[in-house]
Amino acid sequence: MKKFNHVKLISMLVILLAIPFALASCSNDDDAPKPNPVTISFDDLNGEYTGKAGVSQGTVNGETAVAFSAKKNLISYSEFPMKEIVYSVISDPAKANQALTAIGKIKYDLDYTAVLYQYKKEIELNLLPKELTVQVPVDGVSKKVVITFTASKKGLFTKQNTQNMNFELLASKITVDGTAVNPFNPIKYNFQMLKK
Numbered sequence: 001m002k003k004f005n006h007v008k009l010i011s012m013l014v015i016l017l018a019i020p021f022a023l024a025s026c027s028n029d030d031d032a033p034k035p036n037p038v039t040i041s042f043d044d045l046n047g048e049y050t051g052k053a054g055v056s057q058g059t060v061n062g063e064t065a066v067a068f069s070a071k072k073n074l075i076s077y078s079e080f081p082m083k084e085i086v087y088s089v090i091s092d093p094a095k096a097n098q099a100l101t102a103i104g105k106i107k108y109d110l111d112y113t114a115v116l117y118q119y120k121k122e123i124e125l126n127l128l129p130k131e132l133t134v135q136v137p138v139d140g141v142s143k144k145v146v147i148t149f150t151a152s153k154k155g156l157f158t159k160q161n162t163q164n165m166n167f168e169l170l171a172s173k174i175t176v177d178g179t180a181v182n183p184f185n186p187i188k189y190n191f192q193m194l195k196k
Contacts, residue, residue: 051193058185080108084187125155148173163195
């Protein structure tokens with residue numbers, strides 16, 4: 001009987017000593033600093049971006065450094081990647097490289113509309129690509145090359161630790177002086193961009 005009372009007394013003592021520790025460990029939870037929630041707005045889209053564009057055509061894949069600026073529903077490239085486009089028009093690599101040098105930097109503007117998803121902390125971009133017209137020297141003669149772009153899927157802007165814009169464009173058709181390049185494998189540009 002005495003042994004049973006000692007066990008009971010020790011158990012009660014352990015429980016009574018544990019209660020203040022349990023209460024004390026919970027009391028500081030409300031005082032801990034809370035992380036600031038990430039907010040996102042359309043103004044976050046505006047700025048300068050750099051990154052890589054994955055470029056694929058048929059079974060050939062490559063990558064090139066790209067930069068552009070975004071402002072008021074417009075993405076502006078000061079130098080759009082043209083290598084694969086020119087190589088689709090001119091099959092001789094030496095002549096294609098000469099043509100690339102001759103045309104220099106090609107500017108391209110890409111319109112978009114944006115939809116804000118505050119609960120997802122992202123902005124969806126509905127791309128509205130336009131045709132790009134370039135004069136390309138082919139065998140000493142300047143030819144009008146028209147590239148038709150389509151948006152293969154919607155773009156996305158996210159803001160967490162970094163601000164990223166990702167989207168794809170497809171050069172779905174190329175014409176030279178009104179005649180479609182045939183055969184032609186569409187050129188897919190996958191832009192993975194980071195805001196400066």
